[in-house]
Amino acid sequence: WxxxxxxxxxxxxxxxxTLNKVEPYIRxxxxxxxxxxHQCAQDLLALSKSGGxxxxxxxxQPRMSRSAAVRPPPVPPTEIAIPQTISHFVMNLPAxxxxxxxAFRGLYAGHExxxxxxxxxxxxxxxxxxxxxxxxxxxxxxxxxxxxxxxMLGVEMQFEGAVxxxxxxxxxxxxxxxxxxxxxxxxxxxxxxxxxxxxxxASFRIPAEVAFAKV
Numbered sequence: 001w002x003x004x005x006x007x008x009x010x011x012x013x014x015x016x017x018t019l020n021k022v023e024p025y026i027r028x029x030x031x032x033x034x035x036x037x038h039q040c041a042q043d044l045l046a047l048s049k050s051g052g053x054x055x056x057x058x059x060x061q062p063r064m065s066r067s068a069a070v071r072p073p074p075v076p077p078t079e080i081a082i083p084q085t086i087s088h089f090v091m092n093l094p095a096x097x098x099x100x101x102x103a104f105r106g107l108y109a110g111h112e113x114x115x116x117x118x119x120x121x122x123x124x125x126x127x128x129x130x131x132x133x134x135x136x137x138x139x140x141x142x143x144x145x146x147x148x149x150x151x152m153l154g155v156e157m158q159f160e161g162a163v164x165x166x167x168x169x170x171x172x173x174x175x176x177x178x179x180x181x182x183x184x185x186x187x188x189x190x191x192x193x194x195x196x197x198x199x200x201x202a203s204f205r206i207p208a209e210v211a212f213a214k215v
Contacts, residue, residue, distance in 0.1 A: 001040040001086075003029040024055040024080075033093075037103040041086055045111070048084040055080045085114055086124045094129040094199050098145075101128065101152035104206055106215035115211075123206045125180070129190065134198040138163035142187040145202050149185050155207050157185045163200070165189040180204055 004010050010030045017026045029036060047053040059075035085108070091097040104126065108114065115121050128149070132141040139162065146159035160180065165188070180186045180203055190199040 001027050001029065001036075001043065003031060003033060003036040003040075005030065005032065024057060033091075033100050034103040037089070037100065038107060041107055044082065044084055044086065047082055053082040053084070055082060085121055089124055089126045091126065091128040094131050097128045098130050098148050098152055098202075101126070101149065102154070105154065105210055105213045107206065108211045109214055110212075112208075112212055115208075123208065123211050125203060125205050127201055127203045129199060129201050131193065131197055132200055133196055134192075138187075138189055138198070138200070141198070141200065142185075145187050145200055146185040149202055149204060153207065153210050155209055156183070157204060157207075158183055160184045160186045163187050163189050183207065 002013060004013070007030055010028050013026070013028045017023050017028070029039070031039070044053075057078040057080060059077055062072045062075065089104075091100060108123070112118065115123055130145060130148075132145055135141060142161075142163045143159045146157055150157040182205060184204065186203045187200050188203070190201050193199050
């Protein structure tokens with residue numbers, strides 16, 4: 001599920017999915033981001049109840065060799081189940097993405113049974129990009145960003161610690177989006193933007209008191 005308020009961006013995404021033959025995996029939307037956060041969660045829940053939560057991927061059929069007397073049987077398509085719940089939200093509009101965090105309140109209100117401890121499914125991770133100043137170790141910025149996350153969510157979240165620089169390092173990028181302790185915010189340094197400005201990404205798991213809040 002992908003969303004952008006810019007129609008041209010969504011048109012380009014749809015063209016790219018067609019060109020790369022990945023239409024079954026991607027659903028593009030052109031709507032307000034605040035509404036989209038709840039919409040995509042509700043869409044997956046509805047799909048799981050409708051029986052339409054599978055994507056059929058055509059398999060590559062074996063070629064018949066000239067020496068073969070019998071054509072090999074066709075390979076059936078691969079069926080991939082669409083998850084019932086969201087695993088990750090990536091918010092990549094750094095100028096304003098933090099202001100969308102209040103929209104996560106009540107995301108799964110009334111659906112506590114879908115998540116731990118009732119099942120093995122954890123609440124979604126959020127990866128929100130933002131701008132801030134920069135310092136030698138960016139710890140001050142990490143604390144400030146975590147404070148904004150707390151304010152936007154309405155619950156206390158703690159900065160995890162050091163800010164890791166991940167620019168140009170695929171291994172560190174993978175580690176940066178890994179498991180984050182409950183109630184913690186992991187902030188990693190994405191890239192330089194200007195002499196006194198850097199882009200960061202704050203990652204955290206949505207707290208239960210936010211996801212299940214009655215709104």
